[in-house]
Amino acid sequence: MSGYNGKILHVDLTSQSITIEQPPDSFYRLYGGGSAMGTYYLLKNMPAGADPLGPDNMLTLFTAPPTGAAVSGQSRVSAIAKSPVTGAIGDAQAGGFWPATFKRTGFDGIVIRGKSETPVYLWIHDGEAELRDASHLWGKITGEVQAAIQDELGDKKIEVMQVGPAGENLVRFASIINMSNRANGRTGMGAVMGSKNLKAIAIKGTLKTEFHDLAALKELARWGAKNFEESDVYTMGLYGTAETVAPQQEDGGLPTRNWTSGVFEGFEPITGETMSETILKDRDTCYACVVRCKRVVEITEGEYKVDPHYGGPEYETLATFGSYCGVNDLAAISKANEFCNKYGMDTISCGATIAWAMDCYEHGLITSQDTGGIELNFGNAAAIVTLTEQIAKREGFGDTLAEGSARAAEKFGSAAQDLVVAVKKHEVPAHMPEVKRSLALIYAANPYGADHQSHEHDPNYTPDWSYTDRMAEIGLLDPQPPDNLNAQKVRYSLYTQWMYSAMNSLCVCQFVFGAAWQLYSAGQFAELVRAATGWDFNLFELMKIGERTLNLQRAFNAREGFTKADDTLPKKLFQPRKGGPSDGVFVPPEQLDNALDMYYEMSGWDPEGRPTRLKLEELGIGWVADAINN
């Protein structure tokens, strides 16, 4: 008999109690794990309207059945909580070795409730779990905490997931960090963890993770190794996600000076190629992955010395601290990145918030009086470094920016608010709907705010539909030109959003598995799950897990009062970009509005974007309709 036997750890920090749940196989088959399972527990147990930073909020960390298999792209962990950034569902994914190791502790998920009176950390090892005092770790940066925990537990191989000082300080966009350089970055999951006085989760796993069909997993791994060099992710291995800088620039798709333009005249120093030729010390990887997309950079001389322990900047980091801010100083950006990993902050929201402040400064809406004397012009590399540290520590002007651009803007009036580039207060990442139009819809509609890894972008380069064959696997037979939001583009967006949502619930990397250019196809993704579990798993179930995930998250938001009015874009994106190939391009509001209506109806949601009871019943989760009083 096949199936999946998992264990879920329930931790109540208020009562300091720990219990273990062993759900039936069918629970895993319905939800997968990851984001769907996390949202499940929030809908079941978090009271509606909970303060994201109060004890009623919950934080879940879930892997999925394939996690820990020796195949590229499976070592991922999903963090779910009500977001202190958006007030909606929060969702952030991270890779590394922590997820695969966690599986070897005998668990596949953690559901955390309440708030500890004093700082604690959770220590999980081979089927056991305990809360330990973390008072001595409070205030320490990630690298130090990791070393201290390894020291006190007497094992250098212990994996540590943690919040840095930013999470302790309730920086809204604080992240959860593992290995000191992998982040559940977005939507403020670190602030939630910090608010609970939970400093870290340390794990040691030596149990054997059982998989149904090791031969099939080995074959998948072999196929991946063999086909990697010919695949579209090979260059991502060489240059990191930073490989994207140059093509984005070429297409007018590199957000520059807080989205004033889509071209950054001084982009060359911040490309992946430049990084590889200059400060790159090593390429790092996640458990069992051939891609090695992670950067390790080191700078030993000059104004900004950068410690390789904290990794290196991703594309998004190079953009938000770089082009967003008009900065092309790779050392300064790398230093800001190091701070984000040391202190535990999302590089996208952090960089984008500083960029917004610069835009305000340029417009005279924020002055040096506000900034504590910092001349916050675009291009000021020193300022981004200084402010990043100030934000983490909530010092000076950083205390204001630690609230994120949307909340900070409330202090500076409507003109400043008009310069915010965020959806649901969540700063927009560095892919432009002006040149990849489906992003307009998904940025607006995504349940956890603007996100660039929630669907398959329509290509901003001369359409290369060599991967149309692969997209046919999810029913998309025709190329989707990037310049419209018609019904077929809405369908394309929705179908690929289901796929990406499934990746978040089955916890695979979106560079390694997917329906387009990724190393493995959608069918191979289903095969991974089949081999791991023994289920006759297939793309119908997989896509339904994706749709179920999306509906769970939209239902959560509906319960929190979100409506269509929240599914919109910031004013600035309705105004034209300046210069380059995207000169004059903007998202027409009526085009977005129309697309949203189509998207809701296609999704089986009501005109406010709320899942209907019958859609939830169709997905086998009718209980959600009761949970949200729909």
Next chain:
Amino acid sequence: MSGYNGKILHVDLTSQSITIEQPPDSFYRLYGGGSAMGTYYLLKNMPAGADPLGPDNMLTLFTAPPTGAAVSGQSRVSAIAKSPVTGAIGDAQAGGFWPATFKRTGFDGIVIRGKSETPVYLWIHDGEAELRDASHLWGKITGEVQAAIQDELGDKKIEVMQVGPAGENLVRFASIINMSNRANGRTGMGAVMGSKNLKAIAIKGTLKTEFHDLAALKELARWGAKNFEESDVYTMGLYGTAETVAPQQEDGGLPTRNWTSGVFEGFEPITGETMSETILKDRDTCYACVVRCKRVVEITEGEYKVDPHYGGPEYETLATFGSYCGVNDLAAISKANEFCNKYGMDTISCGATIAWAMDCYEHGLITSQDTGGIELNFGNAAAIVTLTEQIAKREGFGDTLAEGSARAAEKFGSAAQDLVVAVKKHEVPAHMPEVKRSLALIYAANPYGADHQSHEHDPNYTPDWSYTDRMAEIGLLDPQPPDNLNAQKVRYSLYTQWMYSAMNSLCVCQFVFGAAWQLYSAGQFAELVRAATGWDFNLFELMKIGERTLNLQRAFNAREGFTKADDTLPKKLFQPRKGGPSDGVFVPPEQLDNALDMYYEMSGWDPEGRPTRLKLEELGIGWVADAINN
């Protein structure tokens, strides 16, 4: 490069012209073939409101990419036309050798328009097609026509699909017959063919049918042969579909005396076991199928001599001519079956129409004056034989009954109409919604009228969910008790209807492939298509083809003016059965009404059950919304 290269024959009988279309691979991948492709051409080319028996109606015959592979259950052909029974889409499936042989002519579908001035037959051989005079065949029975065509074309191996005299005579429920004993039985496709003066389609195919992965097909065949004896269809091979008689009786699910009761006290002589022990001469099969479910019966003595050339009765035939009519004379039923195959008529509608007439006779609503002297009491075996021949020839009372029960009833007043057991004028087959409640919904809602092979019945026996594992492949993780029509039952009905609709478009046998008790699982069904085509085909695409099929057919009906009012059950099913385990049981009208509302909403249809534009767009067939002005 993988993919499918097919050819479609277009025959205009009015102009006697023949053209060949070679659609792109993506056309096949979107629609499959069979019912979806047939409905596609009707929506594209048949004017709305066309007379089903006039030249504007079209008749399509489609196989699908897997047809002709040497694997059980793939030799099927789907007939689609506007139905002269329902006025809605007509849909009938048949097996045999014709479909596999047709593929070897180099074609995979025929689209027939117009009307020939004089009788013709279509002769297709190895990539060529011609219309030939059929005046000399007109009026002849199927066996004679087959022999005559084989003689005149000089090849005994020529396969003939044809209408019998019933189709010529426009008996509403005339069938299309191949091999003299396989029928595209339901919804009057033979009447449409007859109305066009198209007597037959004779084929000879010696071309090689290309398949992408012969090794995989061979492996599927090997697996099927190996697992057949342990499978749930093994006894169907032994006893035919007639194996169902005894368990239906046991559960009160054998419609008796025009649905007055669900138990037939004299059922023993008409069981599959009895048939095997008495008149069974041989077991017949379709191309490459291990199941051998087809019956060949022979009776050489007594009142009813039965020619084995015309096969033997299915379960439905034993029920409609048997228990429906209170008749347990196996010889008489077999004779009626022989007539249906000789003359080309649907045994279900024919038997059920006679049963309705008997019910009226018992109630004094029809008298022996009406019947030309036939004493039409329940149990009159001779009457069913006589009337069957009369219907085919439109002689005597048969001329009235040739219109089907619903139209015949119009002659005899409302009390007689209240005894009609039909949906959309389509007689209800022999599975009872009183004991398998999902049938109530699907009988009412199915686009081509009451049909028992349009979804997976909830079991009427003590639920044996040993096959729950298989249903999990299409997302159905929980057993569905047979006694409700709640939201989860509606979902179960809809998902399995998608599966069955996919079977009709990919042209596989519903006994051999499926998501439950069938020989091959749903996943193996997808594998069949993958191996045949080289597409990375999967259950997501497969289920979407099913949903697309259903939506195409509902859209066709919407264009013809069908609304929710047409999706209902006959009065009699809202009244209690009498006797046995189903004593007192009936379908509550408000339960059905509620289920329909849920079913429409889950389907993405409007409150009248019409596909919305956005649902059609979601399925990649937005053009249909324009075609039906929605």
